[in-house]
Amino acid sequence: MSNYIVAIPARYASTRFPGKPLVLVGGIPMIKRVCMQALKSDAKEVVACIDDERVESALAGMDKVKVCMTSQDCKCGTDRLAQMIEKLNIDENTIIVNVQGDEPLINPEHIRQVAHLLEESNADMSTLCFKIDNVKDVFDPNCVKVVFDKNNMAMYFSRAPIPYERENFRNKDISSLEFEHYHHIGIYxxxxxxxxxxxxxxxxxxxxxxxxxxxxxxxxxxSIVVGVTDNPPETGVDTPEDLERINSILKNL
Incomplete structure (x- = not known):
């Protein structure tokens, strides 16, 4: 077991999908399923950073998961993590992996990889990416791209197509990529x-x-160190349509 914590921030009153932590994914509340996946990593502890007692009730009986109640006024998941650190009096050098509460199919190997990447680095943060194999994703603003240097340190993240293939992309009919492009994975x-x-x-x-x-x-x-994985993740649940897709995937497993 490694010496890092998995923190799972989850907001009940999601603007686009109210009550999202409690929607059923394969018959299990989503927040519980995310915790189940996190427990498959080698983390020393899994903490659910929540803001509603109904979510706490959904986690009842998960003895290996610690629940930390955070403010409903938190503007983002990182704010919830900051409150957790202060409430639980976590040592400043402890490594924390931020796993989003709407990632019910999060790969435990990605959790391990991003944690160990930071353990072996002097960077301030670590994250992951995977190689893009199609032109469409390079131009999709919902697909965040990352470029990094020879030491795998992030140079920039963008919704724009980076690096921009000047000669290739000037063509109206782009059929292939001439250079490597990487899709950023939102795990930190x-x-x-x-x-x-x-x-x-x-x-x-x-x-x-x-x-x-x-x-x-x-x-x-x-500084942000970037690791490359050969296993692209399943996308998370942002909308009811995403939920239907994830449940379809689980039915076929």
Missing amino acids: AYRAKTVLNYSKMPQVTLEKCESLEQLRLLQNGM
Whole structure:
């Protein structure tokens, strides 16, 4: 067992999908299923950072999962993690893996990979990506791309097609990619002190422009190490349509 914590922030009053943590995924409340996946990693502890007693009730009986009640006023998942760190008096050097509460099919191997990546690095944060194999995703703004240097340190994250293949992309009919492009996976590991520092930083221009929180760290001169996985993740549940798709996947397993 490794010395890191998995934290799962979950907001009950989701704007696009109210009550999302409690929707049934394969007959199990989503927050519970996410916790079940997290427990398959080698984390020393799994903590659900929630804001509603109904969600707490759904986790009753999961003795290996710690519940931390956070404020309904938290603006983002990182704010919930910061409250958890302060409430549970977590040491500032403890590594925390942030697993979104709407990722019921999160791969435990991704949790292990991103945690161990940070353990072996001096970076402020770690994250994952996978290679893109089609032109459509490169131009899809919902597909966040990342470029990194020879040491796997992130240079930039963007919804735009980066790197931009100048000669290839000027053609109207683009059939293939000539260079490598990587799809960012929204899983992060950071030490507790980084979470606390991040939660106190004001939004930066690049973050506002791209609507990507990780750019707050980069623009403030902090470092993000990027790991590459050969196993692309299943997408999370943002809408009722996503829920139907995930349940269809589970029926066929």
